[in-house]
Amino acid sequence: MSFIEKARRAQIVECAIETIAEVGYAQASLGQIAKRAKISKGVISYHFANKEELLEQIPIEYYMAWQSYIAPRIEAQKSPKEMLRVYIESNLTFVDENRKHVFAVIETVSNQRTADGKLRFAADHDETILLPIENILTLGMQEGIFREFTRPSARVMALTIRNAIDGFTIELMRKPHLDVQEYTRELVTIFDKSTKK
Amino acid sequence: MSFIEKARRAQIVECAIETIAEVGYAQASLGQIAKRAKISKGVISYHFANKEELLEQIPIEYYMAWQSYIAPRIEAQKSPKEMLRVYIESNLTFVDENRKHVFAVIETVSNQRTADGKLRFAADHDETILLPIENILTLGMQEGIFREFTRPSARVMALTIRNAIDGFTIELMRKPHLDVQEYTRELVTIFDKSTKK
DNA sequence: CTTATTTTAGTACAGTCGTACAAAAAAACA
DNA sequence: TGTTTTTTTGTACGACTGTACTAAAATAAG
Numbered sequence: 001m002s003f004i005e006k007a008r009r010a011q012i013v014e015c016a017i018e019t020i021a022e023v024g025y026a027q028a029s030l031g032q033i034a035k036r037a038k039i040s041k042g043v044i045s046y047h048f049a050n051k052e053e054l055l056e057q058i059p060i061e062y063y064m065a066w067q068s069y070i071a072p073r074i075e076a077q078k079s080p081k082e083m084l085r086v087y088i089e090s091n092l093t094f095v096d097e098n099r100k101h102v103f104a105v106i107e108t109v110s111n112q113r114t115a116d117g118k119l120r121f122a123a124d125h126d127e128t129i130l131l132p133i134e135n136i137l138t139l140g141m142q143e144g145i146f147r148e149f150t151r152p153s154a155r156v157m158a159l160t161i162r163n164a165i166d167g168f169t170i171e172l173m174r175k176p177h178l179d180v181q182e183y184t185r186e187l188v189t190i191f192d193k194s195t196k197k
Numbered sequence: 198m199s200f201i202e203k204a205r206r207a208q209i210v211e212c213a214i215e216t217i218a219e220v221g222y223a224q225a226s227l228g229q230i231a232k233r234a235k236i237s238k239g240v241i242s243y244h245f246a247n248k249e250e251l252l253e254q255i256p257i258e259y260y261m262a263w264q265s266y267i268a269p270r271i272e273a274q275k276s277p278k279e280m281l282r283v284y285i286e287s288n289l290t291f292v293d294e295n296r297k298h299v300f301a302v303i304e305t306v307s308n309q310r311t312a313d314g315k316l317r318f319a320a321d322h323d324e325t326i327l328l329p330i331e332n333i334l335t336l337g338m339q340e341g342i343f344r345e346f347t348r349p350s351a352r353v354m355a356l357t358i359r360n361a362i363d364g365f366t367i368e369l370m371r372k373p374h375l376d377v378q379e380y381t382r383e384l385v386t387i388f389d390k391s392t393k394k
Numbered sequence: 395c396t397t398a399t400t401t402t403a404g405t406a407c408a409g410t411c412g413t414a415c416a417a418a419a420a421a422a423c424a
Numbered sequence: 425t426g427t428t429t430t431t432t433t434g435t436a437c438g439a440c441t442g443t444a445c446t447a448a449a450a451t452a453a454g
Contacts, residue, residue, distance in 0.1 A: 002430085004421090004430080004431075005430095005431095008431090022314060023310070023314040024308065024310050024314065024316075025223065025308070026222065026223040026308055026310075027310065027314065029410075029411060029412080030411080030412065030413090031410080031411075031412090039432075039433090040432060040433045040434065041412085041413090041433095041434090042413095042414090042415090042431095042432065042433060042434075042435095043431080043432060043433080045412080045413060045414080046430095046431070046432075047431095050412075050413080051411095051412065051413090110307070110367075111221065111222070111223060111308070113220070113221050113223075113224065117219060117220040117221065117224065119221075119371075122371055152376065152379055152380075152383075153379070153383045153386075156379075156380055156383040156384065156387075157383065157387065159361075159364055159365075159368060160357075160361045160364070160384065160387055162364075163357075163360040163361055163363070163364030164356075164357045164360055164361070166360070166364075167356055167357070167359075167360030167363075167364075168356075170307075171356060174316075174319055179349065182349055182350070182353075183349075183353055186349075186350045186353040186354065187353065187357065189350075189391075190353075190354065190357055190391040191391070193390050193391045193393065194386075194387040194388070194390045194391040196390065199400080201400080201401075201451090202400095202401090205401085226440080226441060226442080227441080227442065227443090228440080228441080228442090236402075236403085237402065237403045237404065238403090238404090238442085238443090239401095239402065239403060239404070239405090239443095239444090239445090240401075240402060240403080242442085242443065242444080243400095243401070243402075244401090247442075247443075248441095248442065248443090395454105396453100396454085397452100397453080397454075398451105398452080398453070398454090399450100399451080399452070399453085400449105400450080400451070400452080401448105401449080401450070401451080402447105402448080402449065402450080403446105403447090403448075403449085404445100404446090404447090404448095405444100405445085405446085405447105406443105406444085406445080406446100407442105407443085407444080407445100408441100408442100408443095408444105409440105409441080409442090409443105410439105410440085410441075410442105411438105411439080411440075411441085412437105412438100412439090412440105413436105413437090413438095413439105414435105414436085414437080414438105415434105415435085415436085415437100416433105416434095416435090416436105417432105417433085417434090417435105418431105418432080418433070418434095419430105419431080419432070419433085420429100420430080420431070420432080421428100421429080421430065421431080422427100422428080422429070422430080423426100423427080423428075423429085424425095424426080424427075424428090
């Protein structure tokens with residue numbers, strides 16, 4: 001892949017993100033995206049096989065950036081309690097610093113569907129996103145720091161934590177001047193208390 | 198409004214719900230909805246001013262049914278702790294018994310936009326949905342049963358509870374055989390612990 | 395039964411969509 | 425430099441959208 005190819009693809013994906021963040025997934029047409037990038041629609045077709053391939057890049061790019069931001073911060077912690085705190089804190093910070101992108105990911109993941117109408121990214125969600133949280137919970141339980149979790153109840157806990165983070169994103173779009181620090185502190189408190197023995 | 202008018206509108210709204218639940222908001226065209234109802238597109242135009250008015254009915258209908266289901270159950274409780282438990286329990290039961298409708302509401306509320314691209318139902322969400330939870334929290338704090346909440350931290354708590362319920366809905370669509378009872382029990386535990394002193 | 399009203403089906407239309415494609419422009423290479 | 429390859433533009437096309445509208449059908453009223 002040439003330099004120009006990479007740069008163009010990056011630019012187009014960036015404009016797709018901005019477009020989705022602004023007008024929503026349903027209204028984000030190739031025409032809209034091209035206009036924002038100040039290029040012809042044909043350029044998008046030239047660099048991407050189709051619209052689907054373009055929109056796929058948004059979650060893919062995001063997951064990579066997300067992982068390389070979150071993972072080392074968690075690994076730097078010793079106790080599961082601290083891991084959970086850092087997981088929440090670093091997620092909210094990451095969201096705060098990548099507002100448009102994260103919002104575009106949520107829009108894409110919850111809207112993009114395959115030809116038969118099923119949600120495209122529904123399956124990936126579990127293993128990629130939920131597993132790390134479940135691992136922290138299991139670890140904390142084994143060390144006797146967290147309360148007892150069955151496999152299903154750890155899953156509910158993980159889902160609830162994840163929903164809280166995604167919900168924060170949507171709230172942040174609605175209220176851009178939200179006090180992120182305060183929100184973070186409160187979420188840490190909530191899930192600290194709810195995992196305690 | 199005549200009898201036929203009411204029946205037709207109800208039928209069309211019902212088919213709109215089913216269509217959205219099945220193929221998603223973006224793909225739910227009037228043609229699709231009409232086909233499902235086995236009527237001509239023209240009938241929809243006759244009974245509804247436009248597509249927007251039709252899709253509005255989905256959240257409106259839902260909020261009314263939701264309120265008349267939830268409110269009396271909460272009012273029947275004495276302590277805030279019980280109120281919170283019943284709020285969670287009755288919400289999950291309501292979702293479980295109205296899967297398609299609730300999912301269609303989430304799709305509609307998080308996708309329907311005004312002409313200028315802004316989310317249509319973003320504003321309503323707060324007052325209608327969040328306030329009852331905030332009231333329970335405030336009550337519990339005043340009675341000394343719950344821990345201290347500032348106004349913003351009570352709001353985060355309310356949002357987190359609400360996100361947990363909405364997230365449960367989406368999980369239920371992904372995994373229709375989910376153990377609802379177990380999920381409910383775990384959510385009650387989580388928020389019981391996290392509101393305790 | 396006749397007439398008026400409500401409701402339905404079917405079609406037409408203007409607009410937007412994603413994609414395909416030909417020609418022009420730019421860049422890379424010799 | 426001239427030649428080839430890569431990239432961009434602009435347009436055209438078929439498919440699909442929501443809405444408008446006409447004529448037919450069904451129902452209600454007199």
